[in-house]
Amino acid sequence: MELFSPARSSDSENYLEIVIPNSSIPHFFPLPNGPTTSFSIPIIFPPTTSETETEDGCSESNKTPRAETQLSYSIVPLLPPARSQTETDNSSSDNYEIIPTDPSISASPRCTIRTVIFNHLTEFLKLKSSNSPKFYHPKKNSILSFFSAAKDLIEIIERKQFPLRMLHKATNNFSEDHKIGKGCFGSVYRATLDGGQEVTIKRQGSARAFLIELKALFHLNHKNVACLVGFCEDSNEYALVYEYMKNGTLHDHLHELQSTPLMSSWTARIKVALDIARGIEYLHVYAVPQIIHHNIKSSNILLDATWTAKVFDFCLSEKAPMDFKSHHLDCVAGTIGYMDPEYFSLRQLTTKIDVYSFGVVLLEMLSGYKALHKNENGEQRLIVDFIVPFIAQDQIHRVLDPKVPPPTPVERKAVAHVGSLAVACVSLKGRDRPSMTEIVNNLMRVWVQVIGG
Structure with a gap:
């Protein structure tokens, strides 16, 4: 990955881009004190010196998925555990053992390795001050200079390039009334073009991120990947024009909206999970x-008018390397x-990065x-x-979303299977x-079982 100039933006999770030098990374950080708000942060870190279906037609693999779930999350620490931190203000000690949370113990101070990593990342926010490192702003690249291959240039010509004045008109000069969300490098707007076509416009704040996402999207064509209608590069403005997704994001339906079809049925959620898995499998395979x-x-994850889920936002996407083991990132x-x-x-x-993230979405x-x-207790928790x-511990019923009616006997078995799959993913x-092919095969069997039950 090339290091491009990050632009501060925020979505429902208060998205933030930062760069941290090696010298500012301490060995361990305890949990920050005081009230905090929920946020998510794309992080770019320099390396340490010590670290050396085409069209919904995804072919189904006959390969049998693993018979049992791997629970290595409780065994292998990726960072050294810290000694107990003595708090001088309240004379209490926090034990940061790298072990999983026991469901029978409430408000436990113990943290898993993921929590230790989270502690590192949240502490980095405090380091972003007047002494923060300056970001490198690469020289602006035009579309033609970025796309060097003749095939790429032909694909650009075949795509529609929108004039900036048309996008200004469609969004009332990118007004807040048309704004529907945030991406990692810019805002997202709903718009109606001349002729009545409804679209989603992603206004990019970074030329580099715009070009990376544009190049990735030109080669993609799948019902579970958001479709690119066109783009705009005009007067230092960069925008991607997507098909309009009437039902918004999966995040909204899970955490913001009160009454939607996704809230009323486990069967509907399993179908959405299968859609997402198919989209990611297409990208990987x-x-x-x-x-x-x-x-x-x-x-x-966006949802169209028929509740079909589509993978969206490719500004951090990478071409899969031929040799995963030898491919090390600088950040x-x-x-x-x-x-x-x-x-x-x-x-x-590796592709297993997306598998882990998909497992979190399943959870x-x-x-x-x-x-x-x-x-x-108001403390941040993963x-x-x-x-x-x-x-x-086979107690998934204790943590199922209460906004959904209790599962039927058939759904109960299906939900337990999806839970085991999520654990394997993380x-x-x-x-x-x-x-992802194994995941699709598993979810397909669950889906068939549910709709046939």
Whole structure:
């Protein structure tokens, strides 16, 4: 990944881009004191010196998925545990053991490895001050200079380029009334073009991010990936024009809206999970070139008028490397709560990054909790630390989203299967996670079981 100029923006999770030098990274940070708000942060860190269906027609693999769930999340620490931190103000000690949360123990001060990583990342926010490092702003690249291959240039010509004045007219000069959300490098607007076509316009604040996403989208064509209608590069303005998604984001339906079809049926949620898995499988297996999305989360899943889920926002996407083991990144990027801890530690770009993030989305859909939320004491808590132990102890019924009616006998079995699949997806080691094809096959069997039950 090339380091491009990050632009501060915020979505429902208060998205923030920061860059931290090695010298400012302490060995360990305890949980921050005082009230905090829920947020998510794409993080870009320099390396340490010590670290060396095409059209819904995804072919179904006959490969049998793993027979049992791997629970390595409770075994392998990726960062060293810290000694107890003595708080001088209240004379209490916090024990930061790297072990999973026990569902029978409430308000436990113990933290898993993911919580330790979270502590590091939240503390980095405090370092962003007047002494923060200056961001490097690359020289502006035109579309023609960025797309060097003749095939790419032909594809650009075949796509529609919108004049800026048309987008200004459609959004009333990008007014707040038309604004419907935030992406990682800009705002998202609803608009109606001349002729009555409804579209979603993603206004990019970074030329580099605009070009990366544009190039990735030109090669994609799948019913579970958001369709690019066109683009705009005009007077230092950069925008991507997508098909309009009437029902907004999955995040909205899980955490913001009170009454929607997704709230009323476990069957509907399983169908959405299958859609998402098919979209990611297409990126990993069938897209040319194969792509790692790099930022799968519920706010990057859009729902159209028929409740078909589509993967969205490719500004952090990467071409899948031929040799995963030898491909090391100079920096890491992602969203707290969804970021693969192995990727954070090893800086290896693999498809299992998306598998981990998808597992977190499954946990959101099962429990109704946000990936990063506050517990009963107002302390930040990761959904993986909270929900996985219940599923591992066959107590998923204790953490199912209460906004959905209790599952039927058939749905109960299906939900338990999805829970086990989610746990496998968030295993700490990438090799213990299933592939997206295995995930699709599993969810397809669950879906057939539910609709036939």
